[in-house]
Amino acid sequence: MDAIILQILNGLDKGSAYALIALGLTLIFGTLGVVNFAHGALFMIGAFCAVTLSRLLSLSHKVEVPGAVDFLGNPQTRDVPYIYDIFGESLGAGIIDWAVPLSILFAIPVMILIGVIMERGLIKHFYKRPHADQILVTFGLAIVLQEVIKYYYGANPIPTPAPSAFVGSFDFGALVGFEPGTIIYPYWRLVYFAFAALIIGAVFAFLQFTTFGMVVRAGMADRETVGLLGINIDKRFTIMFGLAAAVAGLAGVMYTPINSPNYHMGMDFLVLSFVVVVVGGMGSLPGAVLAGFLLGILESFASMREVIDIIPGINQVIIYLVAIIILLTRPRGLMGRKGVMED
């Protein structure tokens, strides 16, 4: 029982990342009709926003350590961040410690800007082109973006830890009456899940309860009619692209303490997120969220030794297996609109 609870927790947390990326993907598909293969790269750039802010905060000058020598026999130096000079050592260290949450503020404008530039500069030229062209150009863009990141940050993962207040894990088992130590879960992963729920809720609320969201939803349902009503739907869709980029970016920022970011992390998530979108239904926002969590949980269960012992290799194929079954039996996905992907 405790194993099952743990895997559900795992799945929820993995599903949060899938859901956040898939939400943006499906938002872009639903509004602009573009299959955006560069969406994983936006997640990766978000993560590197956290790396960048953490590096900016840690910008240092060198101070000689008296009596110590380095590996070449030269005087040993240590780095003292400028922020220590400004705010004092304890406050300075505290600010650096909180670099990842602070990066949220940094990432939102950066990601919206990147999203808008991406849409206006490149993707809008491909609206009327076949999906194959859109996939090729956005995939190419993803490769360019990840190579740019690799050029500046290197190929190795860069550790970007959570604030020390969130290091360690929470004894979930003891709380609900199990034996202490059997169901423990890292604090930061709980934070990630809560954060994802908040962002998803905010996006839904924005689309559901604001006039802007209503127009966008109307545009998703019937773009032509909304245009005929004299509403500049293109402008709104560009803003939605920026919003989707920000959602992917924030998912990336908060993910950095879970796994050290590297230039390739976007690609790792992209394929899975596409499967999530297909399973959930292309263009369906609740579908993306539902499928994200569903596939996250399924993947977690398929990784259990008891399951692998019965069906060897199931952990490697489960997600794709589900995608095949869905495509064969319900091509529009779990919550897709009738007609999408079915003609």
Add this chain to the structure above:
Amino acid sequence: MSKGNLTRRGVLKTGAVAGAGLALPTYLSAAGHEGFTNAPTGSTVTLGFNVPQSGPYADEGADELRAYELAVEHLNGEGDGGMLNTFSSKVLDGTGILGKKVEYVTGDTQTKSDAARASAKSMIEKDGAVMITGGSSSGVAVAVQALCQEAGVIFMAGLTHSNDTTGKDKRANGFRHFFNSYMSGAALAPVLAANYGTDRKAYHLTADYNWGYTTEEAVKSSTEAMGWETVGSVLTPLTQTDFSSYITPVLQSDADVLVLNHYGGNMVNSLTNAVQFGLRDRIVNGKQFEIVVPLYSRLMAKGAGANVKGIFGSTNWHWSLQDEGSKAFVQSFGTKYGFPPSQAAHTCYVQALLYADAVQRAGSFAPCAVVEALEGFEFDGMGNGKTLYRAEDHQCFKDVLVVKGKENPSSEFDLLEIVEVTPVEQVTYAPDHPQVAGGSLGTCNNGA
């Protein structure tokens, strides 16, 4: 021939046949001089450095390339000479190899077997490389080694740790200086037993590819021989990034040690996840829970940050070694590049020098002469104590380092501390040992 016969298609066909006809003798003649592939004829000799310049191991590849550039400098008599000053063989005198200035070309393996073979092939066929060296993966090493065997050039492997490179996939034209999975297991087990006791229950998470299998097998058999019990082992996909769903079953098992047979990004992520889940704070079976990483690399340790603290693993070489060879190399590399070399850089630098030395001693670049010079060659002064290039499998036998993540690193390079230098006798195995059995060297190939 009447004018009417000159059709566009006809011209293209004729051109293609003529082109192929011309290209074939060019390739053969490039290989044909003096009876071996790419025999150097001018005043220079070209070596091919095949390292990952893109892909997840690009940083390791960059360090390998730095080391090769340094080796070329030293071979050509530039710089401070580095390990040439401490190498027990004294035939290299800084005038290149056999009086020919050393030049080099580079290829990008991308850490993909097919890409690595293509870049090696191009360096052999187009650039006339007489030797190929480098790489950061066993899959690549095995693939390129087989290609070099067919082409008739020497392959001096870079970082490759699977038993199979000099086990079932060994080739007469291929040589490995780096240590292997068996040696890691043999070196680690006694240290683990001494620190964690002999009554331990281990759970293995293993990367689902050749290197993972041989490493799991090696660590399992060495630790089981010490009295440990293996209570579980699960293969994880190479593309896995979040290992949480593989770590949580460890919490449910009665294991008190987790062995992560992962390298590169896999290792960084699985170790980070394991520490996040508080495994290291657990008490199981009345003992402190421990994590072991059989193959350490400083570059990967850097990626995992503070999570490596106190965790045991093994490594081929470390810059903090205090023998004369290591000191000379660190001094030379550090002065040129401003930071200490990685173990990948070390093994590549040493391989380049060992090849040059073998050619010099053999008096020929012919692969079979080089093979003869390297087989059974004993040397010292290269950073790992007395070393033997065993004739039976072309594997170097030397001391192995057991290291531990440092508690208080003084710099970003000072991440590992040496716990023990395991003597070569303890990591030596018979050529027909079950873990490396199968395959055969075959005969050396001069190509041409």
